[in-house]
Amino acid sequence: MSTTTSTQVAPSTRRPLRYYQIGSHLFITVMLLLSLIPTYLLITWSFKNGLQYRWERWAISFPLRWSNYGAAWEIVGDYMINTIIVAFIGLMGMLLLSLIGGYVFARMDFPFRETLYYAIIALLMVPWVLSFIPAYMVYVRLGLLNTRLSLIIPELAGGPIFGIFLMRAFIAGIPEELFESARCDGAGVLDLIGRITLPLSLPGLATLAVLNFIGVWNSFLWPLVMIQDDAKQMIAVGLYKLARSATYGGVAGWTSQDFGVWGPLYAGYVIASLPLVLLFIVLGKFYVEGLVDSGIKV
Amino acid sequence: MTEGTGTAEQGSVADLSTRTPTRSGDLSTWQAMRRSWQAYALLAPVFILLLIFNYYPPILGLLRAFYRWRPGVEASFVGLQHFGVYFTSPETPRELFNMFKLLAFFFFSGAVIPFIMAVLIFRIRDTESKELYRLFLIIPMLVPLIVVILLWKQIYDPNLGVINGLLEQFGLGFLARNWLGDTATALYAIMFMGFPWVSGVGTLIYLGGLGQISESIFDACEVDGCTGLRRTLRIDLPLVLGQVRLMTILAVIAGVTSFQTILVLTDGGPGFATMVPGLTMFHKAFRTQQFGYAASIGMVLFVITFTATLAVNRTVHPAVEDVRH
Numbered sequence: 001m002s003t004t005t006s007t008q009v010a011p012s013t014r015r016p017l018r019y020y021q022i023g024s025h026l027f028i029t030v031m032l033l034l035s036l037i038p039t040y041l042l043i044t045w046s047f048k049n050g051l052q053y054r055w056e057r058w059a060i061s062f063p064l065r066w067s068n069y070g071a072a073w074e075i076v077g078d079y080m081i082n083t084i085i086v087a088f089i090g091l092m093g094m095l096l097l098s099l100i101g102g103y104v105f106a107r108m109d110f111p112f113r114e115t116l117y118y119a120i121i122a123l124l125m126v127p128w129v130l131s132f133i134p135a136y137m138v139y140v141r142l143g144l145l146n147t148r149l150s151l152i153i154p155e156l157a158g159g160p161i162f163g164i165f166l167m168r169a170f171i172a173g174i175p176e177e178l179f180e181s182a183r184c185d186g187a188g189v190l191d192l193i194g195r196i197t198l199p200l201s202l203p204g205l206a207t208l209a210v211l212n213f214i215g216v217w218n219s220f221l222w223p224l225v226m227i228q229d230d231a232k233q234m235i236a237v238g239l240y241k242l243a244r245s246a247t248y249g250g251v252a253g254w255t256s257q258d259f260g261v262w263g264p265l266y267a268g269y270v271i272a273s274l275p276l277v278l279l280f281i282v283l284g285k286f287y288v289e290g291l292v293d294s295g296i297k298v
Numbered sequence: 299m300t301e302g303t304g305t306a307e308q309g310s311v312a313d314l315s316t317r318t319p320t321r322s323g324d325l326s327t328w329q330a331m332r333r334s335w336q337a338y339a340l341l342a343p344v345f346i347l348l349l350i351f352n353y354y355p356p357i358l359g360l361l362r363a364f365y366r367w368r369p370g371v372e373a374s375f376v377g378l379q380h381f382g383v384y385f386t387s388p389e390t391p392r393e394l395f396n397m398f399k400l401l402a403f404f405f406f407s408g409a410v411i412p413f414i415m416a417v418l419i420f421r422i423r424d425t426e427s428k429e430l431y432r433l434f435l436i437i438p439m440l441v442p443l444i445v446v447i448l449l450w451k452q453i454y455d456p457n458l459g460v461i462n463g464l465l466e467q468f469g470l471g472f473l474a475r476n477w478l479g480d481t482a483t484a485l486y487a488i489m490f491m492g493f494p495w496v497s498g499v500g501t502l503i504y505l506g507g508l509g510q511i512s513e514s515i516f517d518a519c520e521v522d523g524c525t526g527l528r529r530t531l532r533i534d535l536p537l538v539l540g541q542v543r544l545m546t547i548l549a550v551i552a553g554v555t556s557f558q559t560i561l562v563l564t565d566g567g568p569g570f571a572t573m574v575p576g577l578t579m580f581h582k583a584f585r586t587q588q589f590g591y592a593a594s595i596g597m598v599l600f601v602i603t604f605t606a607t608l609a610v611n612r613t614v615h616p617a618v619e620d621v622r623h
Contacts, residue, residue, distance in 0.1 A: 021422065024421065025427065027418060028422070031415065031496045032431065032496065035438050035492075035495075038441075038446065038449045039441055042441065057460055057463055097343060104341055108336070110331065111330050116345075120344070123353070127603050129554075129579065129599045129600060130356045130360070130600040131359060133359060133579065133589055135355040137369065138355050140369050153351055156347060157350070157351040158352055161352070189336050217442055221561075235442070237444075239444050239448065243448045269448070269449070273441045273442060273445060276440045276442065280436065
């Protein structure tokens, strides 16, 4: 097709194209608004008292009842602190093991390197349903039932599987000259990892940290079966139990008259979402890239 | 990998191993391994943890599927008994059927809808609104999954739920029902959760895939008058088939293994209306202490996911972008 015909075609196609663009904008906006409804309801409900919750379901009720948040924090705060402690300890270990593993596989040459590497990566193919029941039994046998360690270990042991995969690719991209000149200055392996690899692979580590933190924050079935002691419970299970007691038995410290438990309950949900929001604001780039890349690469 | 040979040529302090050709026999391999002790030492902690907590459990699960097994009691071999019991149980056909229904639906909501959404957003000319849409896709993802599930449970509530509230407001009160408590609607209510299924990782992954297609393909395509739906089917879809494959596999895995949502929303009820094999596995283990039986259900689910993943991998081949032709 010659260029002249295509330029002749252009004006006639422009008008449908504009309609198409407007139509797309409309469709996308409607879809996004629909998917935001639960989030909208969550936030408005969190500021209501019982009567407002009963009678003003869709509208924002004034004055905003901030005291719901104080009441919610009394209960949700402990679960959140538990989860942050577990996530932090697990993350530090997981990042260290992933960094070291990534370096060894990307930068060192040794017999059976690829065999060992694929032995790790193969674990990505094992679905969790296969290991869920036997893993529980192994943890029980090791006396880890109802301990925080039982929540940290899955992150520490399982996290580096994807971590090493990601960090190997990342560290392989660092120019060799940097390592070479450091070696000339007499740097050992630990120096090469700590002084050169670590500072240069911070974006990769940030992505890993974000993905793992989301995973820990959402972990539900494992803490549900491992932890019986409410004082050690993680946030997702904590919210589940809180919702049950709000529905069936009432919650100590919250008024159960006239639907009074609902405002604080939703305030608790909002508080539990805040760490993820904060994470997104601070590390949004790694958040999105991590999610997308992990999808593309696996 | 090229990095490896690079280090060897430079005769680095850390990596002396490749100086000895590993091909020349067992002895030199052994020597090379001894020289690379640092690498093995650095990997040792990872492998010790993986052996205990990630290799051992699935293998143990495959073995114990053939045993009667519970904490504190010596496991006893029962052969194929668990599988026999499971496949002859009257509830099994129903829960397998539920599982396949959910799986088919997850393919639609997790692989198809996000693709349509991503194509539409990708073709928006105005870059500012494009960025805004991306941002709005992410906002619902910032709410933890358990909160989303509990919220939807409230939305479906027969007395306080907003769905029944809306129906009554529009004079359609006769349609109001206990969505999760009614055998006829419970499974569909579980599927409907998350409507309209656009936000989330799927759309972002497709957008990432579309972004990797080179501009010249779209230019060539426009010159040839290939636009709209034809372009979607002939250009966009073949070039993001890698992402389609991934989302399909994720939908299969979610359909077969994820029972968290069902556990929270209905716990398999009313009756067995929303029961799925994964939830049966969970109940058998943690409510009736039949860990061997649960492990055998886990093994069945593993075989299903593995076969399905393999089938998807064999049948879906991403097109290769070649601009020169």
